[in-house]
Amino acid sequence: MSGGVDSATAAARAVDAGHEVTGVHLALSQNPQSYRTGARGCCTLEDARDARRAADVIGIPFYVWDMAERFARDVVDDFVAEYAAGRTPNPCLRCNEKIKFAAVLDRALALGFDAVCTGHYARTDSAAGTLRRAADPGKDQSYVLAVLTRDQIAHAMFPLGDTPKTAVREEARDRGLLVADKPDSHDVCFIADGDTQGFLARKLGPAPGQIVDEDGTVLGGHDGAYAFTVGQRKGLRVDRPAPDGRPRYVLSIEPVSSTVTVGSPEALAVREITAVRPVWTGCEPPPVPIECSVQLRAHGDVYACVAALSGDDLHIELREPARAVAPGQAAVLYDGDTVLGSATIAVTR
Amino acid sequence: MNTSPVVYLDHAATTPLLPEAIDAMTEELGRLGNPSSLHDAGRRARRVVEESREQIAEVFGARASEVIFTSGGTEADNLAVKGLFWARRAADERRCRVLTTAVEHHAVLDSVHWLASAQGARPDWLGVDSCGLVSPAGLREALERDPGSAAVVSVMWANNEVGAVQPIAALAEVAHEFGVPFHTDAVQAAAQLPVDFAASGVDAMTVTGHKLGGPVGAGALILGRGMAPVPVLHGGGQERDIRSGTLDAPAIRAFAVAAVVSAQRRVDEAKRLAALRDDLIRQVLAAVPNAILNGPPPGPERLPANAHFSFPGCEGDALLLLLDARGIACSTGSACTAGVAEPSHVLLAMGADEARARGSLRFSLGHTTTQADVDALGAAIGEAVSRSRRAAAR
Numbered sequence: 001m002s003g004g005v006d007s008a009t010a011a012a013r014a015v016d017a018g019h020e021v022t023g024v025h026l027a028l029s030q031n032p033q034s035y036r037t038g039a040r041g042c043c044t045l046e047d048a049r050d051a052r053r054a055a056d057v058i059g060i061p062f063y064v065w066d067m068a069e070r071f072a073r074d075v076v077d078d079f080v081a082e083y084a085a086g087r088t089p090n091p092c093l094r095c096n097e098k099i100k101f102a103a104v105l106d107r108a109l110a111l112g113f114d115a116v117c118t119g120h121y122a123r124t125d126s127a128a129g130t131l132r133r134a135a136d137p138g139k140d141q142s143y144v145l146a147v148l149t150r151d152q153i154a155h156a157m158f159p160l161g162d163t164p165k166t167a168v169r170e171e172a173r174d175r176g177l178l179v180a181d182k183p184d185s186h187d188v189c190f191i192a193d194g195d196t197q198g199f200l201a202r203k204l205g206p207a208p209g210q211i212v213d214e215d216g217t218v219l220g221g222h223d224g225a226y227a228f229t230v231g232q233r234k235g236l237r238v239d240r241p242a243p244d245g246r247p248r249y250v251l252s253i254e255p256v257s258s259t260v261t262v263g264s265p266e267a268l269a270v271r272e273i274t275a276v277r278p279v280w281t282g283c284e285p286p287p288v289p290i291e292c293s294v295q296l297r298a299h300g301d302v303y304a305c306v307a308a309l310s311g312d313d314l315h316i317e318l319r320e321p322a323r324a325v326a327p328g329q330a331a332v333l334y335d336g337d338t339v340l341g342s343a344t345i346a347v348t349r
Numbered sequence: 350m351n352t353s354p355v356v357y358l359d360h361a362a363t364t365p366l367l368p369e370a371i372d373a374m375t376e377e378l379g380r381l382g383n384p385s386s387l388h389d390a391g392r393r394a395r396r397v398v399e400e401s402r403e404q405i406a407e408v409f410g411a412r413a414s415e416v417i418f419t420s421g422g423t424e425a426d427n428l429a430v431k432g433l434f435w436a437r438r439a440a441d442e443r444r445c446r447v448l449t450t451a452v453e454h455h456a457v458l459d460s461v462h463w464l465a466s467a468q469g470a471r472p473d474w475l476g477v478d479s480c481g482l483v484s485p486a487g488l489r490e491a492l493e494r495d496p497g498s499a500a501v502v503s504v505m506w507a508n509n510e511v512g513a514v515q516p517i518a519a520l521a522e523v524a525h526e527f528g529v530p531f532h533t534d535a536v537q538a539a540a541q542l543p544v545d546f547a548a549s550g551v552d553a554m555t556v557t558g559h560k561l562g563g564p565v566g567a568g569a570l571i572l573g574r575g576m577a578p579v580p581v582l583h584g585g586g587q588e589r590d591i592r593s594g595t596l597d598a599p600a601i602r603a604f605a606v607a608a609v610v611s612a613q614r615r616v617d618e619a620k621r622l623a624a625l626r627d628d629l630i631r632q633v634l635a636a637v638p639n640a641i642l643n644g645p646p647p648g649p650e651r652l653p654a655n656a657h658f659s660f661p662g663c664e665g666d667a668l669l670l671l672l673d674a675r676g677i678a679c680s681t682g683s684a685c686t687a688g689v690a691e692p693s694h695v696l697l698a699m700g701a702d703e704a705r706a707r708g709s710l711r712f713s714l715g716h717t718t719t720q721a722d723v724d725a726l727g728a729a730i731g732e733a734v735s736r737s738r739r740a741a742a743r
Contacts, residue, residue, distance in 0.1 A: 022670070063670055110740030111667055 001025050001054060001062070003047030005172045005179045006119025006160060008054035012175055013159035014117045015058055022113070023055035023062040026104065028071040029190065050179050057176050065107070067099055074098035076190050080203045083226040086255035087328025090298060091188055093144040096120075101152040115155045120145060123161035123337075129154045130282050131339040136164040143298050146332040146342035150281050197227045209258025211238055214251065214267060225258045230348075231268055231324020238262065249324070269321035275314045275331040275343035282333075282340035285309055292340055294318070295332045296325050307333055307340075314343045355676035356725045360560075360654060360715025361509055361537060362680055367562035367607050367716070374564055374603035384596045385587060394598045401605035408612045409535075409556060409571060410545030417570045417588045418601055422536040422557035424581070425570035426456035428592065429532040429553040430503050432578025434464055437500040437530070439579070444500040448473045448491055450483050451698035452513070454534055457503050458694070470500070480645040481513035481699050488523045496527045504531075506538035506554075510682040510695040510711055511644030512655025514542065521550040530576060536560055536568075540611050540715075541619050541652050546571050553578075556608075558600070562716060563607030567600035614716075622714045623653035625723050629712060630656050632727030637734045643696060643709060654714040657682065659701065663708040663737040671733040672710075677726055682711035708741075 001007045001023045014021045025048050048064060055062035075094050082089035105116045121134035122142040129150025134140040148156065160168055172180035191199045207224040219238045222228070227235075232250040242248050248262040273296075278285070289308035294316055296303070304319040316331055325348045333340040357365075366374075382394030399413070406413040419425040430447070437444045447461050451474045464470035473491050475483050483504055492499055502524045507514045517533055524531040532553040535544050540561035546554050553576055557568035572578070572591070584593030611618075627647055633640055633656070641659040645651040660668060665681035672679055682693055692706035712726065 022674075061670075061673060063666065065666070107667070107740045110742075111671060111736055 001051040002119070002185070003050035003054070003179065003182075004119065004185060005169060005177065005182055006121075008051070008058070008119070008177045008179050009168050009172045009175070010117055010119040010157075010159045011054070011060065012058045012172075012177070014157060015060060017159070019117075021058075021060045021117070023051065023058070023060050024104065024108075025051040025062070025064045026067045026071075026099070027064050028075075028099075029068055050182070054177050054179055057178070065104065067103055070103045071095070071099055071190075074103075079188075079190075080200065082328050083200050084204055084255065085328075086225060086253035088229045088326035089328045090144060090330060091190070092298075093147055093330060096145055097147045101148050101156055105152065105155055109155065115157050117157035117159065119160055120158045121160055121165070122158050124153050124156060124158060126154045126156075132161075133334070133337040133339075134158075134161045139165045142339055143295055143300075143330065143332050146281075146339045147279055147330060148281070149279055153281060200224070200226045207258050209260065211236065211260045211262055213242075213248075214261060214263045219262065222258075222260060225253050225255055225260050228253055228260050230326040236262060265323070268323045270323070270325040270348040271318050271321050272349040273316040273318070273325060273331055273345055274347040275316065276312065276346045278309065278312070278314045278341050278343035280341040282335060282338045285341075290340075293334045295334065296322055296345065297329050302334065305333075313346075314341075356722045357678050357717065358712040358714065358722060358726060359678045359680050360718070361711065361713035363559045363565065364540070364562055364715040365717050366564060366603075367610050369610050370558075370563050370603040370607040373606040374599045377599035377602045380598075382598070384598055385585060394596075397598045397602050398596050401601045404605040405556075405569060405608050406571075408608045409539070409554070410547045410549075411554075411571045412574075414589075415546070415571050415573060417572050417592050418596055419568045419570055419592055420566055420594075420597075421559070421568035422454070422534065422555050423456040424592075425555040425557070425568050426454065426503075426532075426534055427460050428570050428578055428581050429555060429572075430457055430460040430501065431464060431468075431581060432591070433501040433530050433532060433553065433576065434468070434470060435579035436577055441497075443497050445469060446471045446473050446495070446498045446500055448475060448488065448499060448502045448529075450475045450477055450504055452477050452481055452508055452510075452695045453503065453505050454509055454536070457505070457534055461503075471498070475504070477513075477698055479700050480650070481508050481511045481643075481695060482645065482650065483515050483520065485516060485519040485523050488520055489526075492523065492527045492529065496529075499527060499529045502529055502531045504533055506533045506535035506544065507542065507652050508644070508695060509537045510693055511657045511699070512537075512652035513644050514538065514650050514652060517551060518549045521552075525550065537652060537655075539608075541615070541622070541654055543615070546573075552576050558604030558607055561607050561611040563604040564600045567597060567604040569604075611716075618716060619653045622718065623647065625718060625720065626654055626656050626714055628720070629714070629723045629726060632723065633658060633712075633730055636727060636731035640734075641705070643699070643701070654718075656712045656714075657709065658712075659696070659705045659709040660734050660737070661705070661708060662741055663734055664741050665707055665709050667737040667740050668708075668710055668733055671736055672726075672729060675725075675729050675733075677729055679726075680711045680713070682709065 052062050075091050079089050079091045120141045121139040122145050123132040133142045187194050210218050211220045212218050228250045230250050249268050251263045251267050252261045289306050293302045294305045303322050306317045308315045327345050329345050330342050331345050332342045382390035384395040384398045402416045403413045406416050447470050461472050465472050475487050504520050506517050521531040530552040533551050534555045536557050538544050539556045552573045554571040559565040582593045643657045692703045696706035
């Protein structure tokens with residue numbers, strides 16, 4: 001229970017469904033003050049209190065579990081290392097993979113619980129261990145859950161998957177949950193001021209390098225390649241205009257030489273993707289290429305594609321080009337609403 | 350779901366109100382009067398406070414004029430430690446040392462840390478042995494190093510986590526050899542041991558109502574004559590100008606009633622609880638043979654109603670959850686911020702490693718405890734420990 005409206009309502013619904021429910025709030029920072037304050041984050045003292053009060057109203061026992069060490073290692077350090085390697089990680093996905101449905105689930109199962117229930121917007125078939133998009137397409141979170149294995153999904157409950165967010169808020173109000181009108185959380189919960197670049201600069205220190213165009217012409221310099229994301233247009237600080245006068249975008253990041261390559265929007269077009277460490281839940285690892293669709297970032301567009309497995313690498317050929325595909329993000333394959341599998345984007349062409 | 354625990358083994362946190370205290374408080378809540386007012390209603394309320402003061406003084410071997418009412422143990426500890434430090438240093442600025450132990454309650458511990466960080470105090474942490482006991486020789490050594498710089502000594506009478514009973518009279522005597530005032534937090538000792546202010550020789554002593562069957566919100570600092578701590582709270586000048594604030598007559602009366610009743614029953618009750626506690630230890634060790642009893646062995650050096658164990662391979666908070674789910678209330682005995690359990694500073698000071706400190710639980714008995722409570726724990730602890738071990742092994 002994060003202290004937000006979704007997990008509170010999910011817990012209440014689990015109670016209504018007849019389950020024996022225990023509320024757990026995760027303490028993710030060794031120093032709670034250092035994480036986001038106010039209503040937006042997931043790990044402040046105020047959020048812990050909101051979660052406790054929701055548990056009181058629902059009438060379930062409530063505990064705080066200290067996951068700060070695991071979170072620092074598996075989510076925060078990983079986040080920093082991924083940026084240092086020139087990739088763009090998704091920490092919420094990593095938290096689901098390593099904390100909520102791993103460390104928390106393992107501990108819960110050992111203590112005699114049967115499942116972890118959260119306020120995520122997604123639908124599952126526990127018997128099959130498969131995952132589907134939520135009924136509310138605007139809130140669907142299947143993308144950040146697609147990394148879960150069948151076994152993890154079989155022990156996950158998402159009671160809000162069938163309900164639009166507006167209805168959840170209304171229901172929370174009807175249930176007397178004080179968090180009914182609390183704003184949604186966004187951004188990265190462990191970056192207190194919302195300044196990701198500043199956070200990375202403090203963690204990684206200066207790593208100056210060059211900004212070049214596609215021909216290798218040096219256009220300028222930067223203080224750290226980790227400050228850039230593929231597809232980024234703003235903040236390049238390149239004085240010399242492009243020959244055609246059009247805006248330039250980050251095309252690629254090369255961490256060893258700390259080189260950022262920029263170029264025209266056309267050069268951002270991606271037709272082929274190689275992704276690694278695939279997880280399959282909606283189907284067996286496909287022996288032959290399959291026609292399906294793929295989503296390449298949270299709340300991003302969906303593209304028709306052909307996906308083929310070769311060894312541990314997943315090759316994805318897009319039917320139409322995608323723009324600004326960042327290595328480090330997940331490529332999630334869908335058959336209609338059903339998640340087939342997920343892998344981490346490594347190379348784009 | 351349990352609305353109230355079936356088996357309550359956390360009396361050291363707070364113990365149920367005695368019916369006599371509820372009756373007295375309920376009656377008093379319906380009455381009018383500020384004890385500081387000069388009219389009839391005020392005098393009546395003042396009489397209640399003064400009679401209560403006399404009763405509490407008698408129970409704890411003090412004079413009525415030595416009882417300073419506070420809101421509880423934390424306030425009394427703050428007043429004693431900070432107030433005596435300020436007063437002693439004001440009289441002689443070389444006096445900057447606060448001598449205390451690493452196993453104090455946070456009310457003393459954090460007061461000393463604050464004095465060090467914000468007021469220029471130099472803390473001297475007295476070591477404890479593996480049972481949590483402080484030695485008078487250790488105190489003497491620390492004082493001898495530089496007697497002129499010692500401002501105040503504070504050592505708890507009995508430890509709230511592991512139940513270690515300190516040699517308070519001997520420690521106070523050492524402090525007095527060097528002319529240094531001695532404070533003791535007797536919050537845990539007051540209900541279970543013969544706590545006699547005058548006989549112990551201490552200069553200041555903290556007691557509180559809700560550990561002996563009175564209400565939360567009423568406590569006292571018993572303060573020897575000649576002690577003039579600088580106040581923490583300034584205002585109307587109540588309580589010898591040492592603790593300002595309107596006196597809470599209903600809570601004070603109930604505190605006094607509880608103190609008197611608990612003192613009348615103390616000898617028999619201590620014997621009864623010690624026997625139950627010994628059986629609890631026997632049952633826990635039978636169910637979990639490698640559990641470690643922390644603190645002194647049962648006997649005069651241990652509170653009769655305290656048992657405290659480390660369960661190797663377990664996390665205390667997981668054990669607490671599992672027992673809570675079976676209606677058994679106990680404590681990890683540690684401080685909480687946002688409900689996150691820190692490893693016990695008491696066990697760490699006794700030389701335990703962090704894993705052992707984290708894997709520990711306190712069971713504390715009180716006036717409502719029965720053999721059935723102990724048996725319920727004995728029946729549940731084995732399964733809880735093996736489950737918790739499986740969880741920790743992951």
